[in-house]
Amino acid sequence: MGIIEGSGLVYEYRKYGEDGEIAAVTRAVDGVSLDVKRGDFVAILGHNGSGKSTLAKHINAILTPDEGTLYVDGMDTSEEKNLWNVRQSAGMVFQNPDNQIIGTVVEEDVGFGPENMGISTEEIWERVEESLKCVGMWAYRKKSPNKLSGGQKQRVAIAGVVAMHPKCIVLDEPTAMLDPTGRKEVIRTVRALNQVEDVTVLLITHYMEEVIYADKVLVMDEGKVVMQGTPREIFSQVEQLQKYRLDVPQVTLLAHELKKAGLPVPDGVLTVDELVEELCRCK
């Protein structure tokens, strides 16, 4: 049984008029079903407004589906009594690093989640140490978050979630506001978490480069899952991706163009090394 199981999820944003009548309804999530296995690294791709962030908020029970059901670790997110357990099982990292750090000192911020869970003081300290070391921010534990770079802040935010010992982490565009260095830092941390700690990761992004390590990729457009498969399967359909206004990684695009020009290059090339190897074989 998967850790996240959703079927037929629908969520609508309603805009109310002056008299409280519903003026407009936007279907942000429209009949999405997903099944994520324990220990998987799943990436959700989508253009702005494709409903990917709305879907992410469901997994942490910030939003509950209007239709359909969602089970996180066997718990129905629509049920009030499961709320806090769901939030502990599925941690969430948001886009803006400044707006999700609560503590004025790094270590205090990481301790915020465990404090809410009512854990004993000694265990809070153990967890803070363990999770800060896990994201490589232990040396900064006494620093003020204001003095860290974007990538470092985002790693602190990840540590804050890891300290709650979640079974699954949902990252909602964690790199959207970062520079390329910060982006790499965060993605490396997330991969390490997935591989070393065996945490299920759900990464929401619109940077294609970040999804090549995923076990499974979902592409969303207008609230629906329109494509799914391994990164290689997804990236071999360049034209289709462009239809959904997504940029394919440069290497993949180059390989695609070369193939169209008649070279015997396979579809779905993901890294520069791979393309180099393929081209060498062409000689």
Add this chain to the structure above:
Amino acid sequence: MLRDITLGQYYPGNSVIHKLDPRTKLVGTLTFIISLFLFRSFAGYLAAALFLAVIIRISGVPFKFMVRGLKSIMILLSITMVFNLFLTPGTPVLVFWKLQITREGIAQAAFMAMRLVMLIIGSTVMTLTTTPNHLTDGMEKGLAPLKKLRVPVHEVAMMMSIALRFIPILMEETDKIMKAQMARGADFESGGLVKKAKSLVPLLVPLFISAFRRANDLAMAMEARGYRGGDGRTKMKPLIYQKRDYRAYLLMLAYLVCIVLIGKVSPV
């Protein structure tokens, strides 16, 4: 540049005073302030000043930092002194026109000034040796009994610590918006008071909008991390009284007894 501002006026140190529980320091400061009004004799002032000097010495904070706090009350101080000097009845020392300076007036003005100065320095010692966060924690725990009277102690403390976290961020943002508006020809400097106030509108509107947006995001992030108010929450850094705190309380009591005795024994 704005990133480096320190909130409050904490002076980092490692003295016993720094290490005291914030509750002890709060109570101590309150005791000291009250004690200043328990006597009217010179001996009393001497005792209080001596006590304060010892505390400052132990704290290891340079004296010039204490004096800095006095600048803000300079006006208040001079007004008090002038009024006391001229309006206290008694034996005249100097008379010009309708104003007279009396001997009692001089004494009264000097004592009043000393009292105010010591009051400010006394509370400055606390703010210099305690981080704002620690102070918030101290208040939360110290005022916890008020929860029974439905005073939202935890919520207020949480709001204060969030405010402390976001002040530098909002200041940076103000700076950014100001520059953006200046690049579009906004003028924040010239003109009279009214014009200057009006020119702040294009600064404040975007700042407020962004502050609300941040608040919304933060509330969501807090909920996502399982925040549900103060009930059932444990502390990562709980405040526990140490031996030194009990000693400090004992010292405070001894000081208070001394002051009361001096106030009773020595003449006005």
